[in-house]
Amino acid sequence: MDYLYYQRKINDVIIKCPIEAGIEILVYNLLDECIGMDEHALVDINRVRKDQDSRLSTEAGISDIAVLSNDFVFKGKCW
Structure with missing residues (x-):
């Protein structure tokens, strides 16, 4: 997991898109990394x-x- 990637993406969400949609994408990415x-x-x-x-x-x-x-x-x- 790349901490800087998620930090950059959460900043993009806050600034550039609706919070729910942006957070959903981040959650999917995070879970996808954790699944075998x-x-x-x-x-x-x-x-x-x-x-x-x-x-x-x-x-x-x-x-x-x-x-x-x-x-x-x-x-x-x-x-």
Whole structure:
């Protein structure tokens, strides 16, 4: 993890863009660095509608992001 990269990016967020969108990107980048890419993938699923794939649902609904195994296939289909 490059501390100066994140310091520069957080300053960009504060100055140049809406806070929520900018922070979301930083969180995704940070989590992506922490996940073992050989076994898992960080996936943005905030556009998935409820009841499309029960494995992505929680009691609170559909999350914005998910950590999925590399062999996960949405709705049992290959793209």
